[in-house]
Amino acid sequence: MPPSKIPPSIRQRRLGAELRRLREQAGLSVTRAGELHGATQSRISNIESGGYPVSADRVRALARLYECADDALVEALTRMTGGRTRGWWEEYREILPAGALDLAEVEHHARSMRIASVVHIPGLLQTPEHARALFRDVVPPLSPPEVEHLVSHRIKRQSVLYGEQSMPLLAIVHETALRMGFGGPEVALDQLDHLLTMSEHPHIDLRVIPFGTGSFPSSGAGIVYIHAEVARLDTVQVDGDRFEFIDAEPQLIKYRAVLDRLEATALKPEASRDVIRRIARSM
Template sequence: MPPKRQLTARRVRLGAELRKLREATGMTAREAAELLEADAVQMSQIESGTVGVSAKRVRRLAANYACTDEALIEALVAMATDRSRGWWEEYRGVLPPVFLDGAEAEHHAAFLREIVIHYVPGLLQTADYARSVFTYTRPELSEDEVALRVAHRMKRQAVIERETPTLYETIVHEFALRVHVADRRASHTQLCVVLNRIEARQATVRVVPIDREGFAGAGASMLYLGGPVPQLDTALRDAPTGATYIDAQPQLEQLRSLYRRVRAASLDSTASRDLIHRLMKEL
């Protein structure tokens, strides 16, 4: 099977999970390859995500790795056999791969939990707000490049707009809601959209108030994506060098703990909605 030209985070994750199962048994890549009547190079390509793997091969590997978790096996099979092309594919080659990988991960997530300190969450942004953010943070981008990023961000919101929306809870700092990334009118519209999402039950929004004492979570921003089984959870964190996907269980547990701490510092959903109402009236 020839290597895939389009390497995605989802395919890389599938290969990584198969490698984890193999390593847990102490089996070498060469020994695993023999189970598939393949060679070590092909096994390496499967585990790196550069080639696809059939459902039959996934099941054969799982059986020989003594994996008895049927839910995990079926989730891996679903990843291996998914040949659908999502809306994000139209941006391949024109936007960095991280944009596509993030949209694909959100599309397949069982639930989404997010912490945002400095901006309104992307899944709740208006086009004007998103355009202002991209223009300010990436002044070197042309108008066309900014327009592509804005359009992509708006299409991401399909996950909370569809008939059965993905469960989405976001914790946002009051600071982010108060900052005028454009003008006061745009800020008013942005807060109105956030409230509309809440009323439509497309998002649960919890606000960390500015006067909250003992809150040192300024660097806590992250997106936590629930997998079909807990072993396939993923977290996405932005860094100066780019976005980082996290799937190691010890790190995921640390991030789950971080989310719980930040959530404990936030207002409940009703008080958060009331605060957003007050901020909107101030504009």
Template sequence: MCDVGLRPHPTQRQRRLGLELRRLREESGFSAAEAGRTAGLGAAHMSHIETGRTAIPEPKLRVLADTYGCKDKPLVDALVTMGKSTGRGWWTEFRPTMTDPALDLAEVEATSVAHRNFQWLHVPGLLQTEEYMRASFEGVNPMSTAAERDLFATFRLRRQEELRRNESLAYHAVIHEAALRMQFFSRDVMRGQIEHLVEVSRAPNVTVQLLPFQAQSYEVAFSTPFVVYEASVPALHTVYVEHPVSSPFLSEQQHLAMYCESFDRLSKAALPPVDVRSRTWSYGTRDSLALIQHLLYTL
């Protein structure tokens, strides 16, 4: 049974704040009890803070950071901002109906400065047409009701709306050619989706690359779709790994470095981005737009 006043289900942001404070403490060599005494906090209270089950006031957070010898002011300020956040946003209206992981994903997206997404079997959610996302959801959940499909589509469309509104957010997707060749859906749905990729690429903050079957190299270990959500402070980047049972958020520094490096290599192996603005056509052109045009011709 939870202690009175403790959060029964901390959000991803709350858990991440606690994990970062714990990481700083452990790197400094302090025990929870030793660190807590410097900020007037008991060991049990420190445990609740580090698991995201209770908040920490700014003054005490800064005392702990100073105790840990953390001189990274941008990092400390970012942790303070995380602690002050109410966690409310456009997704709040969906709390009664959407799962906690979906709400966590929306909040992580909203607080990121860049998204770097790799997909090999489906088009990334933020780039999907409504017809594609509905067909995809129904294919994965054939017993779903019309109301469930409507809710799923409405929530994803709202996430897309935030991407269109926030032109300061850099969105970069590397999509394997296989995702555009799979015959999961009707010809019209796939044609509309492929054409949509060209249209969304017109946005100055959106980069779309295709990774062809003939790519020179490929990160075999990273065949699972993932997204790197970049924060204003690199240490607070987050990796989201898609999985049919449970899609985890990764925050360990070694994992962040591994996935960031992997995305860079995938991007280098992919064709040059779709760019309709500076298009100069020739039969020898090999870029993402040329592959899209070929796919549309053969569809």
């Protein structure tokens, strides 16, 4: 695919969407914003759709035009400029859904993440064999190469948890996910051992919601909350057959509150490890 035909990345689209929100908050139409900025209406529209690369200086100029007084937000937006990030995920373009690439890109730029999952171990904490067992059960069935592409993509996403710039992660997992046994006893036991190992890393906070806790918010869906430099630029990705990214401020507030309650409901880290060890001994 020629570079000119590559669609904008999720960060480019988000930058454009935030500039549109600033314009709308300023009460300016696209036409009027173009006139004041010295640009055509189509140029402003293309910027807001993420289809036209913008410089940090242009972002600052538009922010001044829109009378945005949030300096932290403006500076965070300037760091989203410069065109598409050529990350490792680009090798999967035209192989995996665009949403999979978007998720990897957002995770790569995240300051921290919070994940809540009921039925599945979070992807960032899965072993290759556990992930492979999940993808082999997809309906309609995937071909062996498709499965391997998905597994390698999932494992490469985990690079955010390693190295000097390892990202802080809070993972809240229900006991159901620990007992599902995907891939059989050997794969399941290896997955539990991997969770215990990862939970010992200082930047990983793994917490378990045990059976008998009762009801808890959003008990039917997995949530991935990706924290950006400023809260307004956070992103939520929810489980489903299709990748769905949420960035409307009321929804972000809602999911932050849900995760706060889930964190309060879950066991503390050491008690959570005790649950995992007990389940592993029973296998």
